[in-house]
Amino acid sequence: MHILLTGGTGLIGRQLCHHWLAQGHRLSVWSRRPDRVSELCGAGARGIATLEELGQEPIDAVINLAGAPIAERPWTRKRKALLWSSRITLTETLVTWLGTREQKPSVLVSGSAVGWYGDGGERELTEESPPVSEDFASHLCIAWEETAQRAQALGIRVVLVRTGLVLAAEGGFLSRLVLPFKLALGGPIGNGRQWMPWVHIKDQIALIDFLVHENAASGPYNACAPQPVRNAEFAKTLGRVLHRPAFIPVPAFVLRVGLGELSQLLLGGQRAAPAKLLAAGFTFQFTDLRAALDDLSTRL
Template sequence: MHILLTGGTGLIGRQLCRHWLAQGHRLTVWSRRPAQVSELCATGVRGIATLEELGQDPVDAVINLAGAPIADRPWTRKRKMLLWSSRITLTETLLAWLESREQKPSVLVSGSAVGWYGDGGERELTEDAAPVSEDFASHLCIAWEETALRAQALGIRVVLVRTGLVLSAEGGFLSRLLLPFKLALGGPIGNGRQWMPWIHIQDQIALIDFLVHENAATGPYNACAPHPVRNAEFAKTLGRVLHRPAVMPMPAFVLRVLLGEMSQLLLGGQRATPARLLEAGFTFQFTDLRAALDDVSARL
């Protein structure tokens, strides 16, 4: 199978490339840095700077994960424009290319996030739920999904993966927490009651592979473990895994001053559950947070 990825040099994309390359699939990554693709992903993965380089070479599946990191810096007007263009504008370019293809891929798996729901408070959020509150992250995910869904008109099966907080030893949000926790400066954020939907990187890779091959899969899927935890519990568990105390809270007003609008990502949360994945028969390897963090910490 020939698989085209956008965002293939990111945390999830790199793991997908290694996973599928080991299975014997052919991988192409559309990247701003095509010369570095084989180094960042794996030897044997092709990097291209433009989609036109593929010519009419048949593509069986497209994985659309491209997007500038949403939590790397405060949401200035310029940053919001970059976050928007790196997702929505890029997906529009991808759609135009798909429309021009004589032979179209059978499936498009497009990225999204549990932030689609906004700050859900105490409400349990399955894929049937509507957005609970409106903020920039929610609007961004909604527009990203709506753009990707236009591929259905081309006869392409579209799957939307609403990812939670990915636990990985190779980067992501966990890497930002390690230093303060190792310095015994970790602890709950705000009141610590906000829900954190998490997922181990191995389950993230497995579920995307599952959805690519599950011909009946279409629409949104919450990519998070079945048991979300509150922020205070997450901090306590991470402290135990690292053998450090986790009692230094980060006051909400400090985050609002430091991060502005972006503080909503940390002070809000989603009690999201993977109802549709479980109904489809997907089996999670990691459903307990302590076991997941123990596994990741062993690889650090």
């Protein structure tokens, strides 16, 4: 297949590229740094600065993962504008371009996040659940999905991947937690009761590959392991894996003062369940948090 990726140089994108190159697929990566695509994504990946470089080359699948990191810094007005444009504006450009093509790809897999639901409290959230609270992250994901769904009018199958917290040694939120935990400064966030829907990077890559090839798959899919954990349990488990104590809490008021609106992302959570993936027959390799962290521990 010829697969076009946006966000191909990010954590998930890089892993997808290596996975699909190993299978012999042809990859084009739309990137602000096309000269670095081969270095980051693999020697067989082609970097392009504009979609027009592809001309009318046939494309079988599009994977849309582009987006500035949402938890990297406080949500100032400028940061919110960047988060919006890097997702919604880019996806609008992509869908408009798809409309100009003589031969349309069969599937568009577009990124989203479990933040679509807002802070879900104790509710179990399946793909049938509506948003349960309103915040910036929820509005961002809702607009991102609505923009991608416009490709359905072009006859393209659209899949929306609502990703949880991705566990990986190569980057992401886990890499930012490791240092304080290794220094014995780790612990729960706030009261520690908020739910953390997590997914091992190997399962994240496998489920995206599964959804690309599953012709009946469309609409939203919760990309998270079947057993979410509370933040306190996550902290305790990570401490055990790293052989460090994990009892120093980060008070909620400290986060609110230091991070402002962004603190909602850390103090809230989602008890999300991958109902549609399980119903479609997808099998998770990692369903136990301890096993997932043990698998990554030698590289953390």
